[in-house]
Amino acid sequence: MDARIDFYPTHEIAGYQVRAGRPLPFGATLVPGGVNFSIFSNHATSCSLVLFEKGARTPLAELPFPLEFCIGDMFCMIVFGLDYETIEYGYRMNGPWDPARGLRFDETKILSDPYARMLGGRAIWGVEPDWTDPYQHRARLAFDDFDWQGDIPPQIPLADLLVYELHVRSFTKDKSAQVKHPGTYAGLVEKIPYLKDLGVNCVELMPIYEFDEFENSRVDSATGERLMNYWGYSTVGFFAPKAGYAATGQFGMHMDELKTLIKELHRAGIEVMLDVVFNHTAEGNENGPYISFRGIDNQTYYILTPEGYYYNFSGCGNTLNCNNPVVRAFVLDCLRYWAAEFHIDGFRFDLASILGRDANGAPLANPPLLESLAFDPILSKCKLVAEAWDAGGLYQVGSFPAYGRWAEWNGKYRDDMRQFLKGDLGYAGAAATRIQGSPDLYQWNGRGPTASINFITCHDGFTLYDLVAYNGKHNEANGENNNDGGNDNHSWNCGWEGASTDPAVNTLRRQQMKNAVSFLLLSFGVPMILAGDEIARTQYGNNNNYCHDTALSWIDWTGLTQNADMYRFFKNLIAFRQAHPVLRPKSFQDGLVSFHGTRAWWADFSDTSRVVAVMFDGSQARGGLVADNTLYAAFNMYWETLPFQLPAAPAGTLWHVVANTGMETPNDIFTPGQEPPLDDQSGILVGARSSLILIAK
Amino acid sequence: MAFTSSLEIIRNVAKITLTGRLDASTATQFRDLVDQAAAQKVKAVALLLKDLEYMASAGLRVIVFARQKMGVAVKLYVVAPQDIVRETIEVSGFSQAVVLLPAYDAAVIEGK
DSSP: OTTOGGGSOOEEETTEEEEEOOSSSSEEEEETTEEEEEEEOSSOSEEEEEEEETTOSSOSEEEEOOGGGEETTEEEEEEESOOTTTEEEEEEEEOOEEGGGTEEOOTTOOBOOTTOSEEESOOSTTOOOOTTOSOSSEEEOOOOOOOOTTOOOOOOOGGGOOEEEEOHHHHHOSGGGOOSSTTSHHHHHHTHHHHHHHTOOEEEESOOEEEOTTTTOEEOTTTOOEEOOOSOOSEEEEEEEOGGGOTTGGGTOHHHHHHHHHHHHHHTTOEEEEEEOOSOOTTOSTTSOOSSHHHHHHHHHBOBOTTSOBOOTTSSSOOBOTTSHHHHHHHHHHHHHHHHHHOOOEEEETTGGGGGBOTTSOBOSSOHHHHHHHHOSTTTTSEEEEOOBOTTSOBOTTTSOOTTTEEEEOHHHHHHHHHHHTTOTTOHHHHHHHHTTOHHHHTTTTOOGGGEEEESOOSSSOOHHHHTTOSSOOOGGGTSTTOSSOSOOOOOOTTSSSSOOOHHHHHHHHHHHHHHHHHHHTSSSEEEEETTGGGTOOOTTOSOOTTOOSTTTSOOTTHHHHTHHHHHHHHHHHHHHHHOGGGOOSSTTTOOEEEEOSBTTBOOOSTTOOEEEEEEOGGGGGGGTSOOOOEEEEEEOSSSOEEEEOOOOOTTOOEEEEEETTSOTTTTBOOTTOOOBOSOTTEEEEOTTEEEEEEEO | OOOEEEEEEETTEEEEEEEEEEOTTTHHHHHHHHHHHHHTTOSEEEEEOTTEEEEOHHHHHHHHHHHHHHOTTSEEEEESOOHHHHHHHHHTTGGGTSEEESSOOHHHHTOO
């Protein structure tokens, strides 16, 4: 390759041997003897490549792109003889300063490459940055030489997926995690046996794109705690994994460490889904910093008002202009990179409705970006999941443009099941609809129950324990006078606000948590569990825990011992779901359910009902193509015990008890083969606020 | 300690000894030795790292290079790495491409 004439320098600029580069691919690409740099700007009048020694404040050299190195709106140049390991690079763009037209060029700024695969500047989590450094997020060159050892992504059908949402740092940061490298990708590798034991088959990682944990950080004067951008829903580098989440970030080995995590998860049969944030960037509004897009081509990358201000459909200061063709290609390139280079199995899009807005912010009927993602050949096996709303008031649960591919976080599932759980009137019918996979949302347009990602808790809002321990949010620690976080929690504290020493209160809470997970795991659709709920993790009533790098966020693994009954219940019910395809139909035609009440074959969805009973016909599992047992569940969310008349079990079978949340452990759930038969096959008393699950065999 | 490197080939085993700090500026020396060993068509490579204090990503990338250049038929042993080097190899996943040994074991490496 070195002999090829097209890899010989033709020019010398600032002491470096260079030649005209290639516009594709965008970003910095290693080529024989050098690096091809390629960057877009529609409005820049000139551009320089700025080279640094790793970590240096002063540039090593600045290389202006000669006119003959520009093709269309691309600046492209091959620079020879660079030391890949020690070089950092950025761009300096010149162009009009005309905010009213959306142009905000500032040649004093050094800008990160939007396609940078590695970023320096925040390599070790929590180490205070040098704020006087003129280049905070420093693009680096990356290698694609990881040995995947034949890794093949599990490609688990959506219908069989069981998602577990976790924060990489929170999962193992607490010393109770007892891992060698707390709070890192490597730490998470050590917890894979736990995930396997629990039985989940997909982890959804909260943002791992490079972000700045110090963005808007502040010290809480009352507590002295440094409040941070802990969750990371504010991207700095879309192609770059978060180095601070790696034990080896300081050595520049974080890509390898993350790939090792993914490889090991795949080896354990667990898929990896990324929570990706394309709705906005960390540059904020007109008062925010220059990191990348603002200085490269503000008018292209952001949705702007006619006056040149930033629309704020994200609630975070700016809105990415996702359906601009250039930005659309950027998003597509990014996801392709993660799918191809990191073997990622799926993406959950934060505030995804923004991805369907046009350049003026109006919702599109047929958004090109969403269509492109749905039909992209590289992403064809990746799950695509939308958080189908945004902060600008667009709410598309049930109507997100799906193209036969997109699933949605079903916010209505969460809200309806929470209200049913606490015994609110008028939710029995809604609960039955949600248990069926929300046909009201996903049948009319030909979608199936797998369009519904069912969840009762997620990172936003209360944990499961807090849902049954707090009536209201307690976000004082966030330093915003408890004004942040949602107020529509649909929670009930079971008689006492917060921690209680009353055994009756605590028993009821455990029962309610088991009821909630019973709803979740017996519903058609794709269940998602928030990490830690299985051991009754608390955030002490904080329902917007975005800023705490403390025990408030970290999983306390002593819960595994203290709440062993919760873990046992979750684990066994997960196994139960995975053993019974009748609970996992791929389409609404696949699964046959009948609803009942306290009387068999007599569902009561009236406004005074707090009861749902459901029978899953095993003979119709997967459209009758697979054999399964018939199952029955009675959910009594009334505050008194009620007698339930049972439908007859299929001929030749008897009803056996799988779970009864009204019972104390170990009689709350039984493993296969240990289920006791019912003495009375025609009826049973179901305790107050209890769930009963039966199997016919 | 300054970086030093040496190569010795005995009975089809290439022994590469590294000392000091292996970083981007010295990784090419290491790579040259790997190239020489590969040219000799050795059956095994032993990286003797007892006195290697630090290995930057550039050094680890040479191990990847060695693995990929020589193929899976050539065993690659990392012998007596210091804790920080061993941990970096393990955490970044390279330990799956090599055999980590606490000390030079002729029976294992040379098949004696």
